[in-house]
Amino acid sequence: MRKSPPHGPKPAPAAANPRRALILGGTREARDLARLAARRPEVDAVLSLAGRTAAPLETELPTRIGGFGGVEGLSRYLAENRFDCVLDATHPFAARISANARAACAALSLPLATLARAPWRAQEGDDWIVVEDNAEAVAALGEAPRRVFLTIGRLGVAAFRRAPQHDYLIRSIEPPDASELPRRAEVVLARGPFALADEIALMRARGIEVVVSKNSGGPLTYAKIEAARALQIPVVMVAPPAGEGVAVVESLDAAINFLVGGAA
Ligand code: NAP
Numbered sequence: 001m002r003k004s005p006p007h008g009p010k011p012a013p014a015a016a017n018p019r020r021a022l023i024l025g026g027t028r029e030a031r032d033l034a035r036l037a038a039r040r041p042e043v044d045a046v047l048s049l050a051g052r053t054a055a056p057l058e059t060e061l062p063t064r065i066g067g068f069g070g071v072e073g074l075s076r077y078l079a080e081n082r083f084d085c086v087l088d089a090t091h092p093f094a095a096r097i098s099a100n101a102r103a104a105c106a107a108l109s110l111p112l113a114t115l116a117r118a119p120w121r122a123q124e125g126d127d128w129i130v131v132e133d134n135a136e137a138v139a140a141l142g143e144a145p146r147r148v149f150l151t152i153g154r155l156g157v158a159a160f161r162r163a164p165q166h167d168y169l170i171r172s173i174e175p176p177d178a179s180e181l182p183r184r185a186e187v188v189l190a191r192g193p194f195a196l197a198d199e200i201a202l203m204r205a206r207g208i209e210v211v212v213s214k215n216s217g218g219p220l221t222y223a224k225i226e227a228a229r230a231l232q233i234p235v236v237m238v239a240p241p242a243g244e245g246v247a248v249v250e251s252l253d254a255a256i257n258f259l260v261g262g263a264a
Pocket of ligand 1: 025026027048049050052066067068069070071073074089090091093094095096097100152153214
């Protein structure tokens, strides 16, 4: 596990008894929250990243990087570092760490809240095939060869090796493992946000016939969905996993309120 010092402008001076908060991150929202939390003397927060991206963007909070070692490791980390609460600001599809946070916080009786993005909803003109996971997404592409824009992140691409008849344009922040790529795949590396005009131009230029996306919600990657609508291209949409009864905060203000000790 690596530890990095706080970056950027100096955080606010600590209050007498600041609340120790662990923010589970890896999202734009978590970074925005880290910036706000760094300015609140009532909170002594640490941001935790999985370490999936080799060069994560800098934040203004002390940041720890790497897995904890399951529920047990997370529980130990929370207890040893005397955390008072946990805010789960991970991606809606990061189901394992969220489940671990639920179990660890229940065991330690620590308050836990999830900073949730509302999922995208299909609207007039959208042609979505909603599926539960990547395996179902593969099946939904069908037997006939198609030009597929695969935008589910690098970790899920291996599932599509089972459908080698398609041509894949794969977009991810960092390159997928070469051994996990489907046979006919081109990789473009990019980090959102993406502009609608660029998404339309890219899909037109590559003759894309179907988009595969996670229903991640939020504005940063929504342009591909709007582009598919504009071009009348179907979207195979992987539904987010269920949250299971954790308190939800829906805005950065509500998240800060939770961190300083308010109700979620
Ligand atoms: P995951 O399947 O839920 O987690 C896998 C393991 O990674 C966890 O068991 C945990 O390891 C470690 N981990 C995950 N998030 C962590 C965090 N914030 N701090 C410390 N350890 C963490 O997660 P994932 O889908 O691989 O996503 C990994 C990270 O990328 C998350 O932080 C998420 O916010 C971000 N992300 C994910 C997606 C996506 O589509 N899944 C998209 C954008 C960003 P231990 O069990 O060893 O503690």
